[in-house]
Each structure stands twice: as structure tokens, then as C-alpha cells.
């Protein structure tokens with residue numbers, strides 16, 4: 001029996017899909033990248049922006065012919081749109097036989113077996129659990145060299161624009177022992193880099209479902225794992241970033257000098273309406289403290305333009321912070337209405353043209369900064385963890401792709417296979433979103 005998994009959205013979805021694939025493989029199902037050959041297809045969806053429902057509908061629509069030819073074929077829809085639309089998918093598509101949210105994910109492999117045994121059944125797994133649903137422990141024999149480990153589920157922050165607290169439920173921290181076991185197993189099986197994942201990792205352990213471990217304590221313990229070379233985490237909320245965690249950037253050797261710290265906007269007025277609970281000054285203070293703790297630290301961020309009521313003055317505050325901090329990179333988005341959020345109900349929406357124009361200005365500024373930062377690296381020597389062999393090959397050498405300590409993508413040529421290795425590299429060129437290097 002063959003299956004395919006299609007994944008949209010954030011790294012948490014990627015991690016969820018990876019688990020799902022391993023768990024299904026353990027039960028004897030075969031993963032295929034050719035959807036045409038699949039007996040069932042699972043979609044792991046994202047609803048953070050725009051009209052993702054439409055995209056998911058058209059994705060599911062692609063399989064109608066296949067189902068007409070083979071009535072036992074079915075589709076399962078999970079992730080944030082799965083949670084949001086739920087059984088609505090059953091009404092629209094006769095061949096959607098499973099809908100699930102992230103809290104229901106751990107049951108999916110069992111339920112797939114049930115669906116295969118009962119061809120007329122449809123199953124929805126949409127209830128939120130009041131604990132972190134531990135999943136079957138399945139690990140690949142050989143782990144990827146860089147892996148994600150989930151440390152929590154959900155979010156309690158309810159930023160005015162954001163749908164995540166509705167689609168992923170309340171924050172539920174995973175027990176420290178479970179996180180450590182997973183990290184250790186992955187390192188034993190060859191992982192060299194771990195990224196701890198959560199919507200707001202800085203408040204790890206502090207919800208009523210957690211075991212009380214602080215995020216700093218968790219970092220300390222993961223950092224001790226023998227054989228681990230690099231440790232990262234994402235996403236951090238500035239309001240919960242503690243001094244203790246900041247200090248760890250200067251203390252833990254394996255903690256990489258890069259932090260993704262979403263700013264969203266630079267205007268205090270808008271930050272307040274968004275409910276972000278920090279000011280521009282507090283954000284800049286954090287950046288300064290982080291630089292004191294680890295002078296070579298680099299930053300990336302998330303930005304939103306055109307939040308309801310955002311004026312040109314407000315927008316300029318965002319540009320100002322970009323210039324002060326000099327992020328290596330920024331993921332910038334036009335504000336988009338999400339159902340059920342506070343911002344959706346606000347009246348003073350910013351016109352599309354204004355949002356578009358601000359986005360272009362912001363991205364132009366950021367590109368300049370990124371180029372400046374990347375050019376500073378040219379000529380330097382650094383260590384790159386090789387993750388993959390590039391899709392595009394050519395010439396006499398092999399082409400590889402990896403990341404440096406600062407999470408920058410580096411493309412490298414080498415005459416021998418250097419996959420999974422930490423190699424010393426000299427940076428020779430700065431491209432728009434990546435660097436080029438040569439092995440020393």
C-alpha cells in the first residue's frame with residue numbers, strides 16, 4: 001500500500017509530517033513521491049495567511065479524477081486548515097475520509113488502518129487534548145544530520161492578527177524527559193544539529209500542562225548531549241525571552257549565534273493593539289543584551305505590514321528598527337484577515353495598494369541590508385554543516401548545500417562526497433539569499 005504526504009506551512013508542520021511518514025512506514029506502508037501511485041494522500045496544511053482554504057480545496061480537487069478511476073483511493077486533511085474547516089471537507093469532497101488537527105495527529109496511523117478496514121467510514125480527529133499528546137516513538141535508523149524536535153504544542157498569546165491559537169489550541173509543553181530522550185536518540189543515530197520547536201519556546205514548561213522546567217534549563221540539558229554539535233530553537237517571542245536564556249548564548253558552546261526574533265512592527269502603538277506586550281525600546285534592549293552576551297550573534301525576524309490602522313508614521317518605525325538592528329534576513333508579510341481573530345473585526349483596514357507599496361519598500365531596504373551583511377562574510381573562513389547534495393549538478397565537482405553557524409545557506413563544490421560533514425569553508429561570493437564557499 002502506497003501513500004504520499006503533502007506539507008505546507010511552518011517547521012512544526014514539517015516535523016509533524018516527518019513523524020507521520022515514519023509511523024506509517026513502520027506499519028508497512030510505502031511512501032511514494034509519485035502521487036499518481038498513492039493509495040491515499042495526506043495533506044498537512046497551513047492557514048496563517050491569505051486564503052489557504054482555497055489553496056487546499058484546489059489541492060484536494062486535483063485528486064478527483066484519481067478517485068473516479070479508483071474509488072478506494074482517499075485523502076486525509078490535517079494541520080491548521082484541517083482543524084479550521086474540519087468536517088466541512090467531508091461535505092465538499094466525497095473522497096476526503098479523514099480530517100485531523102495537530103492534537104489528533106498522534107492517532108492518525110491507527111485511524112488509517114481503520115479506514116482501510118471499513119471502506120465506508122469517515123473519521124474526524126478535531127478535539128483539543130489537555131495534555132501534550134505523546135506520539136509513538138519512531139526514529140529513522142539513520143537520522144538526518146539536522147533535525148527538529150517538538151517541545152510544545154499550541155499557543156496562548158492570541159496576538160490580534162493570528163489564527164494559530166485557534167488552530168493549534170492552548171500551549172501544552174512536552175515533559176523534559178520526553179524531549180531529552182528524543183534528542184539523545186536522534187544524536188545517537190547521527191544527527192549533529194537539533195532545532196527545538198514551538199510557537200513560543202521561551203515560555204516552555206510554564207503552562208499548566210508542563211513539568212515546570214524552564215526553557216533555559218531545557219537548553220542546558222540538551223546542550224550536554226554527547227555528540228551534539230549545534231543547537232538552535234525557534235520561535236522566540238520577545239516578551240518571554242529571559243535574561244537567563246540570553247546569557248546562555250555566551251555560555252553554551254553548542255548554541256548557535258543566531259536568533260529568529262519576530263518583531264512584527266516597530267510602532268509601539270501598533271504593537272500594543274496587536275497585543276505583543278513589548279515596545280520598540282524593549283525589543284532593541286533585548287538585541288543589545290544579546291549582542292553583549294554573544295558579540296557575533298546574528299538576527300532574523302518576521303514583519304507584518306498594513307496591520308489595521310497602520311499609518312505611514314507607524315510604518316516608518318518598522319523601517320527604523322530594520323536599520324538599527326540590521327537583520328540578516330526578514331520574512332515580511334502583508335497583513336491578512338484571519339477568521340475569528342480580533343484584527344479581523346477591526347474597521348480601519350489598510351487598502352491593498354498601500355500594503356503592497358509598503359511591502360515593496362520594506363523588502364527593498366531589507367535586501368540592501370542583507371547584501372551588506374552577506375558581503376561582510378566574503379573572504380571569511382567558517383564551518384558549514386553539509387545537509388544535502390544539490391539538485392542541480394554540473395562541471396567536474398559535486399555541489400552541496402549546507403548552513404553556517406549563523407544559519408546562512410552556503411553552496412559548496414567538492415570533489416568528494418561531504419554530506420553530513422562539518423567542513424571548513426572559505427566564503428567566496430554573496431548571492432541574494434545565500435553564500436558560495438569553497439572547501440579549505
Ligand code: SAH
Nearest residue numbers: 161162199235262302303333334335336338
Ligand atoms: N509563533 C511564531 C510565529 C507564528 S506565524 C511567533 O509568534 O513569532 C509566523 C508569522 O506569520 C508571524 O510571525 C507573523 O509575522 C506572520 N503572520 C501571522 N498571522 C498573520 C496575518 N494574519 N497576516 C500576516 N502575517 C501573519
Ligand code: SF4
Nearest residue numbers: 155157158159162164
Ligand atoms: Fe501567533 Fe502570536 Fe502565538 Fe506567534 S505568539 S503563534 S504570532 S498568537
Ligand code: F3S
Nearest residue numbers: 009010046047048080
Ligand atoms: Fe501555519 Fe499552523 Fe504553522 S497556521 S504557520 S501550519 S502553526
